[in-house]
Amino acid sequence: MNLRTEEIVARIESALRNATHEECELVLQGGRTSLTRFAEGEIHQNVEESRLLLRARVCQTTWSASPRVRMGSGATTDLSDDGIATALDKAAELASFAPEREEYPGLAPPGAAAGGSSVPYTGHHDRATAESDAGFRANEVARAILPAMRMGYSAAGYYRIVEGGFGEYGNPQTIAVGNSIGVRQVYVPTTVDMMCAVSTPGGGTGWAVAWGVSREHVDAEAVGRTAYEKARASERPVMLAPGDYRVLLEPAAVAELIRFLIPSFSLRAVREQRSIFHSRWGGRMAAEQVHLTANPHHELLRLRPFDDEGLESMTLPLLEAGFHRELTVGWTEARALQRPSNGYSPLQPSAADAVPRGLVLSGGQGTVDDLQRRHPDCLRITRLWYNRFVNPLLTTVTGMTRDGFFEMRGADIYRALVNMRYNVNVFELLNQTLDMSEGVRMGDTVVPALVCDGFTLSSSTVST
């Protein structure tokens, strides 16, 4: 597979030129994933996957007193001229059976996002990273597991390189958009991440992760060493009584929690009373030092800078000094409300909401250790696991601590704790935030470590 930007552009240009449908859009998704997985100190799964999916959308407009539009979409992995033509024809066939929509404004024109311009053919791509082979990944794995192996501990995790875009469960994500009225956007990023979990015979488990846009950003040795040290410190954990506690949430835990805020910032969710902002629009939602931004352009992220219709995604303040500010909206809904889009449209047609991408939580300073020294006595949580909404409207969430849960005294680990279930309201948590560190990249977010009060730990995992 070749993911060179120029060739993607040429393929889309050619397909649009050959298209027999007046209003159409082509969205290219996916790319390549190389992932080396290890467990018990050896590589047990090792994959290189190539997957490009082309989505074709056709709109059929009838002009009477007002325009009425039908639309459908077809997708294919056959990127030949015939394959793309077939997908367009399938989209047209589906469109012909769709009911007419009165409010649909048609395809998004270039530069239709508020304050934005359609910047063609942008991209961030690290060639050395993309061309790294399985041997490179194996060496990185060997470096990461060395501290654990020397002690006879077990190490598990992965080293991954992605060229292109994939979602949490491997669903291809948009890397290029072109349409028949001039939108042309291509963005083929590289992303690297490594995760390592170490477990000891004494019942200790530790975990660490690192993310970057090139392989230089991921220090495999440091990831392995951090996981190893946490595992050693986690041995012989003791039970803690359920209760509300002051906690230091490390960045991985914060990233897990703030993603549950994402649906609340959809304008459609607010209009349908499914978001807390229906009743608290513009209200105070978090402590004064908390700023939350949708910023896919952030230098640590460099996510796709445009939405699934090819409109540039604006940098949006979602919470400013703790107060609610903006909501996200896509082209279709924005036009219906006679307001500008801010570039967060999902694929069309879609039942999904327009929601923020590239969350950046800021307002803190110093490292995680600096933060710990400022708040020496608290519980410290490395990571949260199997986190799920309990109530989406209220942003209440449950899940478990995992792989490094400690009681801290005098900024040092006093004792390891048995993992516990938590139940929290994420906005209330931000409202009870006392302090934060500087942000680091965690997945598609930039988040700090955070100290807050009132973190509800509801039950322990007891042995049976």
Added chain:
Amino acid sequence: MRDICAAAVSAALDFGASYADARIVLSHSRQLASRNGLLAQMDDEVTAGIGIRVLVGGAWGFASASGTTVDVASDTAWRATEVARASALVQRRPVSLPAVTPVTGTWRTPVQTDPFSVGLAEIVEYLRSAESGMRVDPRVRVSSAMTSAKRQNVWLVTSEGTDIEQEFTWTGAGLGAVATNGDDAQVRSFPNSFGGQTQGGGWEVVQNLNLLARCDQVGWEAVELLSADECPRERTQLILDTTQLALQIHESIGHAAELDRVYGHEAAFAGGTYLGDDRLGTFQVGSEHVNISADATLEGALGTFGWDDEGVAAQRWMLVEQGRFTGYLDSRETAARLGNTHAAHATSHGACRSAGYHRLPLVRMVNVSLEPGNAGTLEDLIRNTERGIYMETNSSWSIDDRRYNFQFGCERGYLIENGVRVKLLKNPSYAGISPQFWNSCDAVCDASEFRLWGLTNCGKGQPAQLMAMSHGSSPARFRDIEVGVSRRGGR
């Protein structure tokens, strides 16, 4: 396609593999959804590609690519062997697969009406009618109806001589309504949450659901929940309907019985299990009422096939018998390893599956079900319950990385007093520890209440892959369970 798979296997052997298998998967899916009067989804997707798995020097490699030409197959085979060579750089235990008798044959999902033969106009009208039928009150802010159909044609050829072809057809539909009053939002789904019901079969699956007859009720049920009482916080008897039991089985028994978890393969992600191999055959995971089967032969289920993605024939076996833990979900590699300590379990039961051509086969659930008991019907069970809570339709689920500590939420519940449902409850939830919970089971309804529910969003692996399977059960009762756990922060 069979010949291209064979060419890929041959190429892999030429490149130095000691074992190779090649799978070509052609997939056609169609999803349509109506939401608030608009056709919100109208998608048709066709994909085709090949995935090749090899052993070189006792180390695994896997590569996949879109396309089904001989050139693609050969290039992918080469990449797979290169990946395997790199795996061998960090290896402690060379993998050796036990010899098997090669299989050949074909298998396909029984289908009455091809879902792709149904006219789009008919489907669109059906969806719009069902969806609009839920808008029975202005407080129903969101109404949605969806259907999906998927057909997968899979060819598998291995270097051991296995050569099989399978055709899977899955069809589903569902309704969802969200009612709000400004302060609260309540969801009601039919016949199940998170997409409704999906089964192996054709358009008859949708017809049997009869959405048009239920849509107004779904809307009213969502509205009624707005004024219902919150679920009380107490320890009490809990009766679960079959939709919620499906997920309870999935999370606290099914995943726990995956053998790759025992060997740490998922230690950094999905986690381990409380069902370690030292507990096989001895551990009392549940009460005597708890019998749990794994069955890849169930008609109409999503984890049903002729052979798994290693060519092991579909079969039925017991994971739990009268509460005792008796078996694992396994693959050829993991079963062989278990055989070193448990000789009777050395052969795979056939639970190694992949989400598509692009993904490596992993140990995954087939259809895992709680066998019917002798407690009569659901109404009998409620009539025989002095006080308790009945819950149905999952809304929230979470469990720890050893599959021990869980918390579930449901769409609605009822307070039961003196054998009668006396009050509708909203936001019902419960929590527990898996073996304690299953050991508290004191009644399972009979076979007349047995229902099979498709689950299409089971995530596992890195890269993560979503897999589908079904879970069956009759309603069941559990003693002394903590309910209302999500109230006031859950303490």
